[in-house]
Every structure is written in structure tokens, then in C-alpha cells.
Amino acid sequence: MMLVGNQRGGARDLAVHLMKPENEHIELYELRGFAAQSLAGALNEAYALSRGTKCRQFLYSLSVNPPEKARVATTDFIKAIDRAEMALGLDGQSRAIVFHEKKGRRHAHVVWSRIDVETMKAVPLPFTKRKLVELTRDLFVEHGWKMPDGLIDPARRNPRNFTLAEWQHAKRQGKDPRAIKAALQDAWTLSDSPAALKAALDERGFKLARGHRRAFVVIDHNLEVYALHKWLGLKVRDVRERLGKVELPSVDNAKAQMARDMKNALDRIADDVTQRHTKAAERFEARRTALVARQRKQRAALRKRHAEREALENKLRQSRFRKGLSGLWDRLRGEHRKTANFNAREAERALKRDRDELDRLISHQLAERQRLRLYKYRLSEGFERTRAVLAQDRQRYERGPEP
Numbered sequence: 001m002m003l004v005g006n007q008r009g010g011a012r013d014l015a016v017h018l019m020k021p022e023n024e025h026i027e028l029y030e031l032r033g034f035a036a037q038s039l040a041g042a043l044n045e046a047y048a049l050s051r052g053t054k055c056r057q058f059l060y061s062l063s064v065n066p067p068e069k070a071r072v073a074t075t076d077f078i079k080a081i082d083r084a085e086m087a088l089g090l091d092g093q094s095r096a097i098v099f100h101e102k103k104g105r106r107h108a109h110v111v112w113s114r115i116d117v118e119t120m121k122a123v124p125l126p127f128t129k130r131k132l133v134e135l136t137r138d139l140f141v142e143h144g145w146k147m148p149d150g151l152i153d154p155a156r157r158n159p160r161n162f163t164l165a166e167w168q169h170a171k172r173q174g175k176d177p178r179a180i181k182a183a184l185q186d187a188w189t190l191s192d193s194p195a196a197l198k199a200a201l202d203e204r205g206f207k208l209a210r211g212h213r214r215a216f217v218v219i220d221h222n223l224e225v226y227a228l229h230k231w232l233g234l235k236v237r238d239v240r241e242r243l244g245k246v247e248l249p250s251v252d253n254a255k256a257q258m259a260r261d262m263k264n265a266l267d268r269i270a271d272d273v274t275q276r277h278t279k280a281a282e283r284f285e286a287r288r289t290a291l292v293a294r295q296r297k298q299r300a301a302l303r304k305r306h307a308e309r310e311a312l313e314n315k316l317r318q319s320r321f322r323k324g325l326s327g328l329w330d331r332l333r334g335e336h337r338k339t340a341n342f343n344a345r346e347a348e349r350a351l352k353r354d355r356d357e358l359d360r361l362i363s364h365q366l367a368e369r370q371r372l373r374l375y376k377y378r379l380s381e382g383f384e385r386t387r388a389v390l391a392q393d394r395q396r397y398e399r400g401p402e403p
Contacts, residue, residue, distance in 0.1 A: 001072070001080050001139045002148070003132040005062035005088075007114070007125060009050075011043035014061065018098045018109055025101035029074075033094030033113070042096050046113035055122040058115055060090060062132075064108040067145050074099075077108050080139055085112070087131045089123055137182055147186040184218065184231045194246035209254035216243060219254045221262055263397040270390045277383040284376050291372060295365045302361055306354045313350055317343040 008014065019026060019039055034042035043059065050058035064080055066072045077099075085091050094113040099106060114122045140147050187200035198208050201218055208228075211217040216228045216239050229239045249257065320339050322330055330336040 001077075001136065001143075002065040003062060003080070003084055003136045003139075004065075005060060005084075005128060005132060007057035007128075008059050008061055009047075009056050011047040011059065012040065014059065014111065015040040015043045018100075018111075023100045023102045025099075027099040028096070029099050029108075030095070030097040032096075034096070039096055039098065042094070043111065046094065046111075046115065049113065049115045049117065050122075052120050053115060053122060055115065058113065058122065060088070060112045060114055060125065060128075062110040062112075064110065066105075066107065068105060070143070070145060072106070072143075076143075080135075081108065081110050084110075084132065084135060087135050088125060088128060090114070090125075093123060138178070141182045141185045144185065144189050146189055147182065180220070180226065181231055184226070184228065188232055191242075194243045197243070198246075207254045207258050208248055209251050210248040211251055216240075216248070217251060219251070219258050221258060223255050223258060225251060225255075259397040263394055266390055266394045266397065270387060270394070273383060273386055273390065277380070280379055280383070281376075284372070284379070288369075288372060291368060295368070298361060298365070299358070302358060306358075310350065310354070313347070317346065 019028075028039055031037070031039070031042050034045050036042045036045055046058055050056075062081075062084060064077060064084075078097075081097065085093075085095070090112045093116070096111045098109045098111075100109065114125070116123055137147070139145075183204045183206070184201075187197060187204055187206070190200045191197035201208050205221050206218040209217050209219055209225075211225070211227070215236060218226050218228055218231075220226070229236045232239070248254075320343065321327060321336065327336070330339070
């Protein structure tokens, strides 16, 4: 069942929407924890309760949609709703359940009040999307339904087609038994023949092989072996009936082929990393060149301002000397010498001011270039670290399966 939910307000609008007569059948299945006997009255109660808090999105609305051709019992709907309630942390909260039937399909809507009546605070709802996606996957696996493409975890897709990011994500995630079971169950559900099963498993990064004692096994990209019947929750004879006497490689041969495939996949990823590093280095060099050009312009502009200011200040200093008889009189009285000494000290201070200003600019520009070099170092270090990890993985596949 697809589970999609969101926090919201608008109690009246939601009640009107859920009871619209455009559906072929509408059933108000449950009102739990409300005094009202109608959906509008119940959601209005939730709104009134929220007025005692600062919470505006005081409702949590969830839609529960089975696959188009699935026929799901009401009890299964309620079980799924109860599991969602526990996963979200809304257990014990007042809720309403409405069933809709339209165009031959039945689905459910659930609305919870988020306000805890004891604390008068809204129940926090962190990571709701992730929790609902995980529960949705579990429900599809448990019911044996075909998994929608949007629900297929990247770590369960064919690792031979991984990008670098997908490969790194799969390594971080490690071996997730739920993901393995879901992938195998999905492939089994989709397949109606041995050839179809082999293709479905191959799309998900598994190879079908014949194990000991005529058992069927699958090999994953880590060269691990899984007994197919155990992971499907079936008996050996059930799997044999589906697969019959299909020609399959031995476990050792399947492992060797998977190792070759993965080595080739890692070579492709490593080439992609090299290309990305080259492009990143080109972008860095372009940034460095642009930065140096901009800094040169800044220094040239500063030196020009200094020269213009120096010319004005020199003109001001010269204007302090009187001319003609007044100037001669100043020389006789020693005033000319005093003015000259004052101008010299002022010129020295101006020179120091200009040098300090230039030094500050140079210091700032050096810091800019150092940050850029540090960025290049970290970038290169990251690429080299990635190459080293890919090389280790590649060597593991080059050595092949352990005897």
C-alpha cells in the first residue's frame, strides 16, 4: 500500500474534501477519541483543541492506497494504519478513518489530531517521509505486490550500473537484510518463468545459480550466496516447480562472472572519477586565473588612488609656502623651515598610511588564494581517496571469489 501523509490545518476544508459525493462510495469507518458523531464535528474538535496551543498544522492526514488490481480486506487496511500510527508516533491520538471507492478502486484516508490532550503540545513528527517509505516497502513485500519504481531503493538496483554516488551509498548502507529480501521478493513476484526470474534478478544485481543438493541460490555483487527459498519464505519444492530444469551456472562460475562484471563496472566508475577530477582541475585553474586578474586590477586601482591622493596632498603642502616678500620674510623668521618639517612628517605619515593600506589588501588577497589552494587540495585529496577505495574494491574482484 502506498502511504502518503502530511501535516496540515484547515479542518473544515479537509472534512468537506473527504466527504465529497464525487466518490462512488464513502464510508466513515471510525471516529476514535472524539465526542462528535460526524467527521466535520470531529475535526472541528481538533481545531478547538489546537487553539490552546501555538500549533497551526494540528492535523496529520494520511492516504492509504493499495495497487490498482489488489483486493485488500478491511482488516489489512486497519493493520497498515495501526503500523503507520506507531511508526509516526501518533499512537493513542484521536483519529478518523474514511474509506473511498472510486473507479473500481478502494482506498482509505486517516486523519489524526496532533495535539496531546495531557501536555497540550503537538506531537513532533520527524522523518515522516522516510518512515512511511520504509513501511510502504515492507507492505509491498509482505503482500507480494510488484514494487513501484519510485520505491525501489537505489542500493537494491543493479550495482553494475551504479554511478559513483550510488556505489558509495551502497557501501555506506552495507548489507540490509530487508533490502535483500525486498529485492528477491519483488523479482519473484514479477516473474512467471525461469527466464523472467533470471532477468528480474539480473536487473537487481543478483545472479541465479544452482547450489548444492539441487537448491537454487542467488549471488549478489559482494559475492555472497543466498538460498533463494529461504529468503522468499518458500519451500524448496515450490521454487523447483517454478524453475524446473533450467540451465544455470554453478555457484563458483556465477561468482566468477559477477566478479568480472563488477570489475568492469568499477573500471567505468574510476574512469568517470578521473574525468570529473580533470574537469574540476580545469574549473579550479579558471577560478585561479580569474582571481589573480581581479586582484591585479584591485592593486592597480589602489595604486592609482594613492598616486592621485599623493598629488593632491603634495599640492596642499606646497600651498603652505608663501611666495614673494612674504615667503622671504618666512625664511628670515624660520617659518619656512617649520613648514617644511611639518610637510615632511605629514608626507611620511601619508606614505605609511598608503603602505599599510596596500599591505592589508595584499594580506586579504593572499588569504583568498590560500583558501582557493586549500579547496584544490581537499578536492584532489577527495578524488585520490575515492580512487584508492575503488582500486581496493577492484582488486578484491580481480582476485575473484575465495575458494
